Amino acid sequence: MDFGWSQTQRQLFDDILRFARTNLNGDVVARDRNHEFGRKQWERCAEMGLLGLPLPKEFGGLELDHLSVALGLEALGQGCEDTGLVFSIASHLFAAAVPIWKHGSARIKSTILPRMSSGACIGANAVTEAGAGSDPSGMKCRAEKVAQGYVLNGEKSFVTNGPVAGAVVVFAMTNPAFGHLGMSAFVVEAGTKGLTIGSPFEKIGLRTSPTSSIYFEDCLVPEDHLLGEEGQGATILKESMFWERTCEFATWVGSMQRQLDRTVEYARTRKQGRKSIGTHQAVAHELVDMSIRLEAARLLLYRACWLLDQQQPAEKEVCMAKIAISEASIRSSLAAIQIHGANGVVTEYEMERFLRDAVPSTITSGTSEVQRNIISSYLGL
Ligand SMILES: Cc1cc2nc3c(=O)[nH]c(=O)nc-3n(C[C@H](O)[C@H](O)[C@H](O)COP(=O)(O)OP(=O)(O)OC[C@H]3O[C@@H](n4cnc5c(N)ncnc54)[C@H](O)[C@@H]3O)c2cc1C
Numbered sequence: 476m477d478f479g480w481s482q483t484q485r486q487l488f489d490d491i492l493r494f495a496r497t498n499l500n501g502d503v504v505a506r507d508r509n510h511e512f513g514r515k516q517w518e519r520c521a522e523m524g525l526l527g528l529p530l531p532k533e534f535g536g537l538e539l540d541h542l543s544v545a546l547g548l549e550a551l552g553q554g555c556e557d558t559g560l561v562f563s564i565a566s567h568l569f570a571a572a573v574p575i576w577k578h579g580s581a582r583i584k585s586t587i588l589p590r591m592s593s594g595a596c597i598g599a600n601a602v603t604e605a606g607a608g609s610d611p612s613g614m615k616c617r618a619e620k621v622a623q624g625y626v627l628n629g630e631k632s633f634v635t636n637g638p639v640a641g642a643v644v645v646f647a648m649t650n651p652a653f654g655h656l657g658m659s660a661f662v663v664e665a666g667t668k669g670l671t672i673g674s675p676f677e678k679i680g681l682r683t684s685p686t687s688s689i690y691f692e693d694c695l696v697p698e699d700h701l702l703g704e705e706g707q708g709a710t711i712l713k714e715s716m717f718w719e720r721t722c723e724f725a726t727w728v729g730s731m732q733r734q735l736d737r738t739v740e741y742a743r744t745r746k747q748g749r750k751s752i753g754t755h756q757a758v759a760h761e762l763v764d765m766s767i768r769l770e771a772a773r774l775l776l777y778r779a780c781w782l783l784d785q786q787q788p789a790e791k792e793v794c795m796a797k798i799a800i801s802e803a804s805i806r807s808s809l810a811a812i813q814i815h816g817a818n819g820v821v822t823e824y825e826m827e828r829f830l831r832d833a834v835p836s837t838i839t840s841g842t843s844e845v846q847r848n849i850i851s852s853y854l855g856l
Pocket residue numbers: 566570599600601602603605607608609610632633634635636681686835838839840841842843844845848
């Protein structure tokens with residue numbers, strides 16, 4: 476068993492951490508308050524190569540494997556205080572760029588992917604509908620085959636990056652009678668006639684990551700915008716979920732590290748009477764538990780990524796990593812607030828934002844309950 480990183484991986488982590496601390500943090504409190512997407516910061520991330528981490532070099536990417544992508548995004552999550560921006564980057568990469576790279580036609584790949592890596596085209600993904608979340612096989616969105624391609628009709632909800640997207644990977648039924656086997660995936664480019672974008676939602680957290688509904692009304696997409704083949708939607712979705720549930724959640728591992736570092740520092744320097752609060756066993760033990768939760772989640776993440784890179788079965792481990800990271804993030808955010816006392820609920824201390832940004836993590840990319848259902852099937856239940 477090898478727990479070491481290569482020199483190249485260490486360099487990647489250090490470079491991204493330094494870049495994020497220096498370039499992305501200016502006015503995060505204000506942007507969070509205003510639900511403002513950091514377009515300037517997005518462009519800086521593109522220049523750093525972050526918007527194409529796993530993509531092949533021919534499309535402007537860095538061609539990294541799961542483990543290295545996770546390490547890079549952990550560094551981004553640790554250094555960047557704008558968790559919404561980091562979440563938008565992860566959605567762009569894993570829910571849009573990866574399925575296009577893996578299943579797009581040669582023309583689509585060569586026209587869209589270089590623009591995604593360069594930041595010019597922001598990716599989004601539309602599976603969820605108002606009436607179909609955890610079980611997408613109940614979706615109503617239809618794609619009908621016509622002579623010139625496919626005509627899409629229906630509505631999608633909770634599309635991360637919807638309001639700023641240049642290309643959306645959309646899942647729709649081509650054959651509803653077949654349930655999830657009748658689902659297909661398409662790339663729909665912004666500006667296509669019949670595609671309308673709704674207003675951004677106001678959310679508890681991840682506020683700088685814009686989310687909206689999108690609507691299709693007789694929206695014609697050319698035949699070569701179909702990803703893979705008709706009926707392959709569920710397989711394409713599952714594959715991109717493996718990337719999302721690991722590498723996207725690496726960003727929360729990074730932000731938990733920053734949270735722990737700041738909370739330890741606070742406990743060492745905050746005094747009540749003559750003693751720093753960290754000398755109280757109750758406070759010290761809470762910090763120890765935060766660090767154990769973080770380390771356990773991190774190891775599950777690395778193991779899941781390693782299995783994916785070895786092309787070994789990894790579904791159970793991927794779900795375990797997703798649960799461990801997201802639930803640790805919420806619990807540790809509550810603990811960090813408690814240790815900060817009243818300062819923990821004040822905006823400028825970042826602790827309240829850690830919690831608000833953690834809450835959606837047990838819902839997005841499949842809820843904790845759905846992950847537990849999948850794991851339970853591996854236990855023979
Ligand atoms: C910040 C954020 C960003 C998102 N971005 C995107 C995006 O870019 N694209 C996209 O398509 N979607 C996106 N989503 C939507 C997300 O994928 C869904 O919210 C999620 O799949 C759950 O669906 P739902 O909200 O409809 O909840 P429901 O499916 O209605 O579930 C409600 C509750 O019932 C539980 N439940 C449901 N079914 C079961 C079951 N079989 N067993 C046990 N419990 C169950 C759930 O766990 C949950 O607690 C995003 C969500 C969030 C919060």
